[in-house]
Amino acid sequence: MELGHFIGGRLRPGRDGVMTLHEPATGKALLEVPLGDNSTVDEAVAAAHDALTSWRRTLPAERAAVLLRLADAVEAHTELFAQVESLNVGKPLAVSREEIAVAADSLRFMAGAARTAQTPAAGEYVRGHMSMIRREPVGVVGAITPWNYPLMMAIWKLAPALAAGNTVVLKPAELTPLSTLLLTELTREILPPGVVNIVLGTGSVVGAALSRHPGIAMMSLTGSVASGKAVADAASDTLKRVHLELGGKAPVVVFDDADLDEVVESLKVMGYWNTGQECGAATRVLCDAAVHNALVAKLAVAVSSLAVGAPEDGEDIEMGPLISERQLERVAGMVSRAAADGAAIVAGGARIDRPGFFYAPTVITDVPAGSEIAREEVFGPVVTVQSFTSEAEAVAMANDVPYGLAASVWTENASRSLRVSDDLDFGTVWINSHLTLAAEMPWGGFGLSGYGRDMSAYALDDFTRTKHVMVNKRYAA
Known part of the structure; x- marks a missing residue:
C-alpha cells in the first residue's frame, strides 16, 4: 500500500x-x-x-x-x-x-x-x-x-x-x-x-x-x-x-427486576468492546441497591474471564490494547484517582505486564457521586457501578453528566422502561440492550x-x- x-x-x-x-x-x-x-x-x-x-x-x-x-x-x-x-x-x-x-x-x-x-x-x-x-x-x-x-x-x-x-x-x-x-x-x-x-x-x-x-x-x-x-x-x-x-458517558440503568445474567453478559461485551474506546460504551452502571452486590459479584467474575491479547494471539481474543501510551496513562491515572477518592476496584485496575498498551478490564464500585470517574469519559476498559434507591434517583443520576449520547434501561416492566426512556436526556436509549445499531436509525447526542x-x-x-x-x-x- x-x-x-x-x-x-x-x-x-x-x-x-x-x-x-x-x-x-x-x-x-x-x-x-x-x-x-x-x-x-x-x-x-x-x-x-x-x-x-x-x-x-x-x-x-x-x-x-x-x-x-x-x-x-x-x-x-x-x-x-x-x-x-x-x-x-x-x-x-x-x-x-x-x-x-x-x-x-x-x-x-x-x-x-x-x-x-x-x-x-x-x-x-x-x-x-x-x-x-x-x-x-x-x-x-x-x-x-x-x-x-x-x-x-x-x-x-x-x-x-x-x-x-x-x-x-x-x-x-x-x-x-x-x-x-x-x-x-x-x-x-x-x-x-x-x-x-x-x-x-x-x-x-x-x-x-x-x-x-x-x-x-x-x-x-x-x-x-x-x-x-x-x-x-x-x-x-x-x-x-x-x-x-x-464524547459520551452512557448510563446503564438496572432495576431490581432485570435479568442480571443478561445484564452482565451485555456489560462484558459492550462495556469493553474495542477496549472501551467507544463513545457509546456501557461504561456507567446505575443499579438498584437491592441487587447491587449481586450484580457487582457477577460482573467481576465475568470481566476477569475476558481473553485479552494482541490480534495475532488468536480468534478467541476478546479485548486488545489501548491505542497509545498516552491513552494508557490517561486511563491508569483516572483509575488511580478514583481509588484515592475512595472507590473500590473489584476487578482489574492495573496495566498488564506485556509489550504494548494493555490495561486490564476493570470494574469499580463505591464511586463517590460527582467524582471524575463518575462524570468524565474514560475511553478505556473501565466500568463503574453505583446504586440508587428509587426511579427518580436513577433518572437524576443518569442525567447528571454533561454528555447526552446514549443510555440503556434494564427492566421487565414495560411501563417503567418507556417512562424512564422518556426522561433520559440521551440521543439513543436502548431497553434491555446496549450498543445495538442499525443503519436505518440515527446516531448522535445532546449536550457535550x-x-x-x-x-x-x-x-x-x-x-x-x-x-x-x-x-x-x-x-x-
Missing part, C-alpha cells in the same frame, strides 16, 4: 515531514506517514471544487450505483481491511470484521436513501404562485474522523455526503490512517477524481486549516469535545455548517455529545440544503 495524500485521484507526497505510527499491541514503530500543511489542504479543496461541478449534477440513481460499487469493494476485501485495522488500532480481528460489515451496510443504506429524498408537496401556497423545494448538496465537505473506528467513521461521513452530491476532503486521525488510505487505493477507479480527497496530518494543522477554509461549506467531525469546540470555533469565521459527534446525526435519512438531511423555488404562474405559460 502506497502512503501519501490522495488528492484529485492521485497520491501526493507530504511537505511537512512525517509521523511515525506505532503498533498498539507491541508498542513498536510500524511505519511513517507524511504530514500535510495548509498548502496541501488548499490543493485538496481545489480538487474537490473542480469535481463538485459535475458530481452534484449526477442523478441520485447514478450516485447510488457508485455507493453500491464502493460497498461491494469494501465487502470483497473484508479480511484485508480487518487485518489493517487490527494492526493499526490493536482491536481483535472479530471486532474489526464487524466494523467492516457495518461500513459496507452503511454505504448500501445511503445508496437507497439517495433516491428517496422527501420534501413538502409542490403546490400553490400563495395565489398565482407555484412553490417547490429543491434538496441540494451543501458543497465541499470537510470531514475529520477519530482513531477508534477509522474505516467505519470515514464511511459514516462519506456515504451521506456523497449520496447528497457533495465532494469531500477527509482528514483521518493521525494515529490510524491506514484503512482510509486502503479504501482510496481500492476504490480510486470507482469514484471520479476529486470527489473524495484525503489529507494526512494533525488536527492542529490540517483540521484547523479545513475548519477555517472559505472553500469548505460544512465541517463534520467525530472526536473529542475539545476537538469539536476547536472545529466549531474555527468554522465560525465563515459561518459554515458544523456537524459534531463527540454534539449535534447532527450519523446514519439514517437524518444524516442525509444534514448533508443537504433546501432551496425554495417559487414560480409566478402568470409567466409560466
